[in-house]
Amino acid sequence: MTEQISYREKEARKSSIVGIILNSFLGIVKVSIGFFTNSLAILADGIDSVTDIITSFLTLIASKIANKPADESHPYGHEKIEPIITKILSIVILFAGYQVLYNALSRLFSEQVTIEQPFLIFIISIISVLTKLFLYFYKKNIGNKINSSSVIADAMNMRNDVLTSLSVAVGILIFYLTGIDWLDSVIAIFVSIIIFKIGIEMFLETSNELMDGSKELGEIYKITIEAADNFDCIKNPHKIRARKSGYVYFVDLHIELDPEMTIKEANKITEKYENKIKELNNYIKDVVIHTEPFENDENEGYGLDKKQINKYFGE
Structure with missing residues (x-):
């Protein structure tokens, strides 16, 4: 059992560090491009990547605590920290979704701004799709191997990010071809809906687990x-x-x-x-x-x- 715990902690730590490094790169680049180009859609995608850095840090903390042996205060062990951390992740994701939705609606019903360098936005969106796809398969594989709900939840978040970045790429391509100004805000609203969806699903699943119910x-x-x-x-x-x-x-x-x-x-x-x-x-x-x-x-x-x-x- 001790070897199994050591292996779990090592694999969970590795997946978190890989997630932190790649999401830090994507978050910084997408947020910077968002401000530079005035694109709310890529900025929203960048905010989502920044929240992914937080989720990776929390997953790292969860794996560390979950693998601690049972003690007098926790005779059943510390494993239940994983659904608790996952619930915190869901709240972080829901807050990010709210911020994106608020900003998108505010711009949609106000004066439109000019989107600069749409091709640059398209390129970073495609890079994001490929990176998030890699993180999804990588984290899902590790999560299944070590049976970690927090790592699997992080993987599911990566999967939804693939759709998020893909929608930005498709939307900015349509904008480039048609010049429709309000399309950027609509894409951002769509991104916020995706963020809300994954946050709600994570919140409900962890609620079930914390009440000692699980589909597994x-x-x-x-x-x-x-x-x-x-x-x-x-x-x-x-x-x-x-x-x-x-x-x-x-x-x-x-x-x-x-x-x-x-x-x-x-x-x-x-x-x-x-x-x-x-x-x-x-x-x-x-x-x-x-x-x-x-x-x-x-x-x-x-x-x-x-x-x-x-x-x-x-x-």
Whole structure:
């Protein structure tokens, strides 16, 4: 587990540093060109790149904290910092979207300005498209490898930036061909909508995770059933509850065993069952198993059994 944590931290740090370097270059160039050419569209795209620098820094902080071992104050570990940081990212992105939208609307309904050097804007937009495309695939690959919600969220942000820069490139090309002055403001408004969309999606997804729900949990529920099928002595795994905490998962469940078993025998079986569950997914950090006698009948709280898991998540 220690080697896995060290690898995660190294990969997350590397992806953040690459993001910071490339987005710093794009942000400085696009904002400078925006002021030089009077183009609000490329300026908005530049502001978006500046927020990407912030998201990379926050991702770097998240990976550092998430990999700290559990302590007295945080017995479950520090992994949940990742969705917290991702939620902060979503708020930063939403604020950037608001700033872009406000400025675009202000210019749209005021006196138009002349856009200078449209070909220069087009060139930097194409460079931005290619750079963001690289960052998307690069960060997504690392995020999937280390199962990091904050790195994956950063990758999704890069993917939307591809569309943002592409829209600026197409829009400025149309402006160059037609000379329509207000088109620059319209492009900026479109960019703000894209920024808002990714911010809202990130905010909602992290809210679900912080409330111990996640679209990824179906696989974890299926694993508990699959692992139980390896033991003839285990019956009726039920009251199964799983939750995601950053990049790791916690599972607790009830199983039924022969009532004539000794505590020592039951403990040996549950230990093997727990190891089997973890073997099927290395990111399952802890499994708590409560044992009951066969055909135990009691009023238990919410949790899923095999039938419900198949119903909700498929066979």
